[in-house]
Amino acid sequence: MSEADEPFVIPVTGDLDLHPFDPREIPSVVGEYVRACRERGILHLRLVHGRGRGVQRAAVRRVLASLPEVVSFSDAPALAGGWGATEVTLRDRTSSVF
Numbered sequence: 001m002s003e004a005d006e007p008f009v010i011p012v013t014g015d016l017d018l019h020p021f022d023p024r025e026i027p028s029v030v031g032e033y034v035r036a037c038r039e040r041g042i043l044h045l046r047l048v049h050g051r052g053r054g055v056q057r058a059a060v061r062r063v064l065a066s067l068p069e070v071v072s073f074s075d076a077p078a079l080a081g082g083w084g085a086t087e088v089t090l091r092d093r094t095s096s097v098f
Contacts, residue, residue: 014042018049030063043090051084
């Protein structure tokens with residue numbers, strides 16, 4: 001297997017920069033990352049999508065809006081990326097309310 005065929009391992013820290021990913025991968029990357037964070041008890045995330053024209057931001061937010069484990073999301077504070085990043089709050093794994 002070549003290096004290009006090997007899976008890319010993303011550190012699960014609650015802070016994810018989406019710039020290295022192909023725009024078509026964003027929905028699956030965001031969904032899997034949110035689930036991985038929640039499994040590890042990381043309930044506050046920051047997803048960095050950049051400012052640009054807002055296309056990636058909109059894609060990220062569509063995914064977040066569809067995930068039952070997401071309690072809320074909003075622009076990050078100015079010092080944490082402003083509208084170039086989205087902060088996310090997840091529901092605790094022990095919560096049975098979806």
